[in-house]
Amino acid sequence: MLKIFKIKTLLFTPLIKWVVLNPGVMKSNLFLKAMITFPSMVSKTYDKKIAGSGHDYHRALEQGLTRVFNKPQKILDLCTGTGIAAFKVAAAFPMSSIDAIDQIRGMLDVAKKKAEESGITNINFEIGNAAKLKYSENEFDFIVTSNAPIYLSEAARVLKSGGLFLATYSFSGDAFLHLKYAVNQYLSNNGIDLVEMESTGNGVYILGQKNK
């Protein structure tokens, strides 16, 4: 399993580099279509694959969450998938209210079932397109996204000024670190200051703050 994970990293690293250096591709029809096709195919087996990967999928996310310093009340998890980040956020900030969106119904069905089974009630799982959010400007204290494309202009729009933005990846941490200048540029082009970017194990977390 660890071998499969390494092969995956080898495949994803060039793709990540390409997207970080050319963030405009995330708006292309081909990219947006791929983001519908592949997740739809894996929604039922997604959690099982992660659990069996033999890799600490959650480490970057957990580390990143320890760095969130603004005691957020209103939180948004973008591209939540089966809710992995949303559940971690709910544990870290139990008094908060969390909106968690994804565009694939199959993924959300799994997330909702897990919420029901564990009795967690402060996460609202909803269908939504992260590239075109239904929320108003300046709504959220904290936005998180893990292992997903960063549709930053929309995230920045709905984040309050001074609010925190956390993106985490469970793999290819080194690739992101080598591209720190490009990540910094992408954040700053969208009104977000880079607070911290750290690799943890194979992954990385990127913490930013919206300009005040």
Ligand SMILES: C[S@@+](CC[C@H](N)C(=O)[O-])C[C@H]1O[C@@H](n2cnc3c(N)ncnc32)[C@H](O)[C@@H]1O
């Ligand atoms: C690799 S999964 C990551 C899921 C979860 N955040 C995690 O850490 O395991 C990427 C998710 O991003 C979602 N996604 C990609 N583009 C999206 C978009 N434009 N709007 C909403 N969800 C999107 C996919 O449906 C998929 O569930």
